[in-house]
Amino acid sequence: MSNNDYFSIAYKILSYLKYCYENGVDVDVDVLSPGTLNISNRQFYQTLSMLSDDGHIKGVRITSTTSGRIVTGISKLEITSSGLQYL
Numbered sequence: 734m735s736n737n738d739y740f741s742i743a744y745k746i747l748s749y750l751k752y753c754y755e756n757g758v759d760v761d762v763d764v765l766s767p768g769t770l771n772i773s774n775r776q777f778y779q780t781l782s783m784l785s786d787d788g789h790i791k792g793v794r795i796t797s798t799t800s801g802r803i804v805t806g807i808s809k810l811e812i813t814s815s816g817l818q819y820l
Contacts, residue, residue, distance in 0.1 A: 737772050742780050745770055747789060747820050750812035760810050778804040789816035 746765065753760055763769070767777035781804050784790045792809035795802050 737770075737776070739780060739783070742770055742772060742776070743784060743789075744820070746780065746784065747812055747816050750790060750810060751817060751820060754812050760808055762808050765807060765810070778802070781807065781810075784816070787815070787819075788813055789819050 749765055750760065752758075767774045770777065772780075781790070781793050782795055782802055785793045785795060789812070790810055791813055792806065792811045793804055794806040795804050797803075
C-alpha cells in the first residue's frame, strides 16, 4: 500500500481530526492540506467528499458545479463517531 492511497490519506485526515477533537483545538487548514499530505488538490477534495458521504466527517461544504464538485469550508471539519469507529 502506498502512502497516498485512499486508506492512508483517510487515516491521516481522520487521525488529525481526532487529535483536534480530543485536544479541543480548531482545524488548522495549513496542517490539513494537499501539500502537507503530499497529494493533489483533486485527490484531497475527493477524499474529503468520500469521507463526508460515508458519514466519517461533518462540516465540509460540497457544491456541485458543471466542472465537478467543489469542497469548501474545511476549517469547520469535525470527526464523527463513525469516523472514530473507522479509525
